Amino acid sequence: MSGDSKSGKWECNDALKAWVSDRLLVLLGFSSPEFVEFAIGLAKQATSAADVVGKLEEYGLAFSDDLHLFAEEIFSKVPWKVSPRKQKTYENEGGTGTGSGKAVFEDQIEFIKESMLKISKAKSELETLHEDRRTLPIYAHRDSLLKAIEEHQVLVIVGETGSGKTTQIPQYLHEAGYTKRGKVACTQPRRVAAMSVAARVSQEMDVKLGHEVGYSIRFEDYTSEKTVLKYMTDGKLLRELLGEPDLASYSVIMVDEAHERTVSTDVLFGLLKDIARFRKDIKILISSATPDASKFSDFFDCAPIYRIPGRRYPVEIQYTKAPVADYLDAAIVTVLQIHVTQPPGDILVFLTGQEEIESAEEILKHKISGFGLEIPELVICKIFSNLPTELQAKIFQPIPIGSRKVVLATNIAEASLTIDGINYVIDPGFCKIESYNPRTGMESLQVTSISKASANQRAGRSGRTGPGKCFRLYTADSYKTKFDDNTPPEIQRTNLTSVVLSLKILGIQNLLNFDFMDPPSNEALVTKVGRQMAGFPLDPMLSKMIVASDKYKCSDEVISIAAMLSVGNSIFYSPNGEQVHADHARMSFHTGNVGDHIALMNVYNSWRETNYSTQWCYENYVQVRSMRRARDIRDQLERLLERVEIELTGCPNDLQAIKKAITSGFFSHSARLQNYGSYRTVKHPRIVHIHPSSGLADNFPRWVVYHEVVLTTKEYMRNVTELKPEWLVEIAPHYYQMKDIKDA
């Protein structure tokens, strides 16, 4: 790493990527940015060239000698990112997982998600799968399943993880001739699942990815005219529906992982039900991993439920005899108890967030040091989505034989990520869940009891590679009486304005069952502005801001701001013990009290000036991952500008123009200063405060426009910019009159 300049480092990375991409094209006949990341990620985790081969095999990719050669080449070329790789001295000598616990984490490499993990789950299973699809549980049901699909327009399919439904059903449909009438779509909640399953199926069918089998996700469309089996994210299908409301080019839509109930799947349900009414030739398959599928069946007019058996190891569940007073304390005690009394096997603890995980880590370390050498080594790992990539690496590293791993995780380990080698799960029964009050437009994250479905999902994480045990830190009685059956679906907990906008564009006007503070007005939707707004995959207010930037000739700046805002609040990282430096770095973008929106733009521009340097991100306590995502979104927005005929224009020195564009989108989010530093929102008056992380927190401008209000310890406005009150009347005369902005 020494001596490489900022740009040099990037070039080196790009050269490596280009090389990997070329090799993949030759070897597999396909390549894509995500696949390149995937391959490099594998090699980074590997401890030897043979290890790379092993990992490739796990994904069913090492089927030729050339690929073995590739493994050796890539291993020698990939730099050591985190720490010098130890030679694998701790071989898995018949242990039960301790010492070889493999963890597969998504964001290190942006590709491993649930469906891919299904494939890599058990090696023996995978090998047989690769040899012969006929050994899958689903195969015995092939003909009766096809018969059921033929007989019913809508079919609910229940199949546990590992039954092969995601990879096999589309192939069966292809074999049965459905693809002669149109494409078969299979939707996934996560990008990586769509991508990896498509790659898998293309291998099974012995075709090049992107030909007969393809995938389509945001930023990557890997399909062609030849494509008949199309894996895609559910949100992507939703976007396609805007252009093809009857889905005429499809003969079958399979909504996979429907039990996750994302907003997109829920919206798809409603639209598909409607489409099925006037397109009698289309088949709808709803696939769920939860046994209770009656809700899906009821929704689709009592559609029949088809069950496919799965494979799973038994999990022994234990409850506490009495309620525990402090679940964090109880969890730590349980970890130590398991460590001392139970046979080998790693431990997974579900906690609610970063802060809790970090304090648990401290306490555990302290307690263990008290035991000295009396007990075997316990290796502590942590995982949550905001943890920077380089710190996630610990979860991949082999641990000494005779020691045990404990993973402190958020909900990320419940469905998005699988850690192999876990035999024990500790479940305190809580998680953080988003709630959104549509009346006030306020969001909050609150610690809540989990649902029964969630508890069972957590327990199941211990039984993936062998029989498991789950220790629930609550009583059997409270499980029965206090836990809801299911987590309320996301659609009931989140801001739906962009969903509403999309549905309105589809001509669905009657959405008044929801109570919105600021529903997009009907007139906005039939004008050019409305159509332009719907062209952007963003919240309506962000889209409006971009559309307005045309008028103020600052679209170049505004799309950067929109991209940064839509990445969310995970731009900055503040590690334990370095908060002062992190704060200082963050405030350096606020010079001149420009406001948080302009500061975000400054962050983006500074990063761009370093040629998108990773090192720059580390130095400024900025999350690399978030910045790359912002860059992707910004690139997409730039392309979309052209489509809606907005010119890309910049006005780097006219901050007022940029602020006016922001105000055009967020005019309903205005607030004026009260006494004692509090603010009052102008319409629907409410007392709010500037979030302490804001660059204007100590500045108290008289008028501000804010991105959002969040409820934490107080009601805070997050991301605020100063505005002149007369702009409100100028920009949004239908919303504000002079009396609203007059001094009281």
Place this chain on the structure above:
DNA sequence: GAGCACTGC
């Protein structure tokens, strides 16, 4: 002077 569960277009 406070805090960021997890996805996706």
